[in-house]
Amino acid sequence: MTAPAPALSVEGLRVAVGPPGRGRAVVGDVAFAIPPGGRLAIVGESGSGKSMTALAVAGLLPRGARQTAGQIALGGRIVDPAGPGMARIRGREIAMIFQDPMSALNPVMTVGAQLVEAIRAHSAMSPRAARARAAEMLAAVQIPRPAERLDAWPHEFSGGMRQRVMIAMALTHRPKLLIADEPTTALDVTTQLQILRLIDGLCREEGSALMLITHDLGIVEGFCDSVVVLYGGRMMEAGPVAAVLGRPRHPYTRGLMATIPPLDRDVDWLDPIPGEPVATPAADAPGCPFAPRCGLAEARCRTVTPAWRPAGSKVAASCHLLAPSPAGGGLS
Amino acid sequence: MPSSGAVTGGRGALVTAPALAVEGLTVGYGRAAPVLQSVTLTLPQGETLGLVGESGSGKTTLARAVVGLVAPTAGSIRVFGADIAALDRAGRALLRRRVQMVFQDPYTSLDPTMTVGEAVAEPLVVHGLGGRAERAAWVDELMRLVGLDASIAARFPAELSGGQRQRVAIARALAPAPALVICDEPVSALDVSVQAQILNLLKRLQRELGLSLLFVSHDLSVVRFLAQRIAVIEGGRIVEDGPRVAVLDRPQHPYTRALIEAARLRARPAGG
Numbered sequence A: 001m002t003a004p005a006p007a008l009s010v011e012g013l014r015v016a017v018g019p020p021g022r023g024r025a026v027v028g029d030v031a032f033a034i035p036p037g038g039r040l041a042i043v044g045e046s047g048s049g050k051s052m053t054a055l056a057v058a059g060l061l062p063r064g065a066r067q068t069a070g071q072i073a074l075g076g077r078i079v080d081p082a083g084p085g086m087a088r089i090r091g092r093e094i095a096m097i098f099q100d101p102m103s104a105l106n107p108v109m110t111v112g113a114q115l116v117e118a119i120r121a122h123s124a125m126s127p128r129a130a131r132a133r134a135a136e137m138l139a140a141v142q143i144p145r146p147a148e149r150l151d152a153w154p155h156e157f158s159g160g161m162r163q164r165v166m167i168a169m170a171l172t173h174r175p176k177l178l179i180a181d182e183p184t185t186a187l188d189v190t191t192q193l194q195i196l197r198l199i200d201g202l203c204r205e206e207g208s209a210l211m212l213i214t215h216d217l218g219i220v221e222g223f224c225d226s227v228v229v230l231y232g233g234r235m236m237e238a239g240p241v242a243a244v245l246g247r248p249r250h251p252y253t254r255g256l257m258a259t260i261p262p263l264d265r266d267v268d269w270l271d272p273i274p275g276e277p278v279a280t281p282a283a284d285a286p287g288c289p290f291a292p293r294c295g296l297a298e299a300r301c302r303t304v305t306p307a308w309r310p311a312g313s314k315v316a317a318s319c320h321l322l323a324p325s326p327a328g329g330g331l332s
Numbered sequence B: 001m002p003s004s005g006a007v008t009g010g011r012g013a014l015v016t017a018p019a020l021a022v023e024g025l026t027v028g029y030g031r032a033a034p035v036l037q038s039v040t041l042t043l044p045q046g047e048t049l050g051l052v053g054e055s056g057s058g059k060t061t062l063a064r065a066v067v068g069l070v071a072p073t074a075g076s077i078r079v080f081g082a083d084i085a086a087l088d089r090a091g092r093a094l095l096r097r098r099v100q101m102v103f104q105d106p107y108t109s110l111d112p113t114m115t116v117g118e119a120v121a122e123p124l125v126v127h128g129l130g131g132r133a134e135r136a137a138w139v140d141e142l143m144r145l146v147g148l149d150a151s152i153a154a155r156f157p158a159e160l161s162g163g164q165r166q167r168v169a170i171a172r173a174l175a176p177a178p179a180l181v182i183c184d185e186p187v188s189a190l191d192v193s194v195q196a197q198i199l200n201l202l203k204r205l206q207r208e209l210g211l212s213l214l215f216v217s218h219d220l221s222v223v224r225f226l227a228q229r230i231a232v233i234e235g236g237r238i239v240e241d242g243p244r245v246a247v248l249d250r251p252q253h254p255y256t257r258a259l260i261e262a263a264r265l266r267a268r269p270a271g272g
């Protein structure tokens, strides 16, 4: 028996910004796969290339950014995200929700009208039936008195309610893959938890795979089964959540964990990664992008790009110190 | 009339009154229902009080009331023992110097037309503290204290990273040698590595300078790291208040428990 084709597979993805020929690589050699119904997290600090990766997959890269290499396949079928067929695929097979629901909702259309439009875009439902379906969708995302709320304007909804509407819209056509780019970053923690549980539950019901972008490792731990750690547009470490967060191998993953204050015990000082995640080298520059901030960096880290290699069962990472060495030592 | 000297506080203060004592504070905007209802809080001198609650719960309003930016409809605010409503002119001037604020957004809280050096020196000029040479020396010292290279003084905010801007905002707040510093979500907009650097900095400054800190946040793990005491605010009311460990490890109020459960989303996973 062969394993079912992954809901999404990404190989050798590169994204550059700026004029062709003089552009700058912001995503380099990103590769991962999500099995049907799987839940993958992409984590990393600001500017690490999380959104660019997601937007490339959804075919929504902003002007001035373009995919320069790599292959993207949905359910085993290779797609061209920049091609003309993508609009049909988006909304039906892939759906995306963003951090700021206000910017994604049309402020001059009622919530109901927008839902009806989304429903009818990919199905032949009558306006009346679509309106009934829209009310069902609001109920599914736990908005009280859904039928009445169809006539509300986006500004009459709280941030959490708007994000619920976006989720309802994204899941209208039971996509095989839901991409959520920091869907709860702008919300209160208690609302965050409700929204993440909602996304989680609906994805399970519909059998949708989830690609969740976040910078909170607690969210990764609570809601995902595999994780990709990005820095400077490149993959630092990837694997099952329990393995990567339970025993991080890569110095960046380790640094990221140590830098976060714990909730369940007192610590006197935090152990921050020095410097800031700004002005990382281009994603195709030689060397390790983390070298300027890494306490373990050696001379070769600045000139030789570390290979992507296994670092334990199902875990892989890119760090020179993870290379098997005859003298022992290293990080693994 | 209380003497203005009572606001001095801090190191060498004669009074042992709390840095901040808020009692029965009710604050409203216009004719709408009050957004703070009978809030009572105490921040002992030289300690950090963490104030946590969700968006709209009234945290910023409380901070603004303490620095006199909004007037209460009922209740009292005492800073180092002095009732701020009863201060004379000199007392109010002293209050403005001894109580400083650091805001959430390092992008908008600094004047884009001022160099970093000018921004840090400005409170000294405003309060007429020191001559030109002393001010320059103190600005140098402050930059060192917050971990910024002296060369940054000549730059403009737009040329700085988010973490550098927040360090500048902290240096500026420390310039007039305050005894009470109010931080309104000072790390919420920063990346985790930079957040950790700023949290370490605030803790070190609080200890070295003997500052009293009111630290407003919606992140319980951040508050656990910094505060000796935690107050939980919901809908303008304090629902729980106590020593850090008691509030976090033995929460009494259901809202505190819900906040703790949700806070795991932002905290360090168990393996780390």
Ligand SMILES: Nc1ncnc2c1ncn2[C@@H]1O[C@H](COP(=O)(O)OP(=O)(O)OP(=O)(O)O)[C@@H](O)[C@H]1O
Pocket: A017, A018, A026, A044, A045, A046, A047, A048, A049, A050, A051, A052, A053, A062, A063, A064, A065, A215
């Ligand atoms: N529209 C754009 N044009 C040019 N460069 C861009 C554009 N958007 C992002 N970039 C650059 O691409 C890189 C990756 O950005 P990306 O938005 O993917 O980061 P991110 O990991 O999503 O960060 P954040 O956590 O801040 O959302 C950054 O260096 C960023 O400055």
Ligand SMILES: Nc1ncnc2c1ncn2[C@@H]1O[C@H](COP(=O)(O)OP(=O)(O)OP(=O)(O)O)[C@@H](O)[C@H]1O
Pocket: B029, B035, B053, B054, B055, B056, B057, B058, B059, B060, B061, B062, B218
């Ligand atoms: N200038 C104002 N005029 C009228 N209402 C206001 C004003 N400022 C705040 N409010 C209201 O007062 C309540 C408390 O707001 P406040 O800003 O103190 O909350 P907060 O806890 O700081 O929230 P956040 O976490 O979002 O910063 C909210 O309902 C808010 O809408």
Ligand code: SF4
Pocket: A250, A251, A252, A288, A289, A290, A291, A292, A294, A295, A296, A297, A298, A301, A306, A318, A319, A320, A321
């Ligand atoms: S390759 Fe070198 S710089 Fe990069 S993480 Fe490993 S040790 Fe640090």
Ligand SMILES: [Mg+2]
Pocket: A050, A051, A052, A181
């Ligand atoms: Mg992003």
Ligand SMILES: [Mg+2]
Pocket: B059, B060, B061, B184
């Ligand atoms: Mg506030």
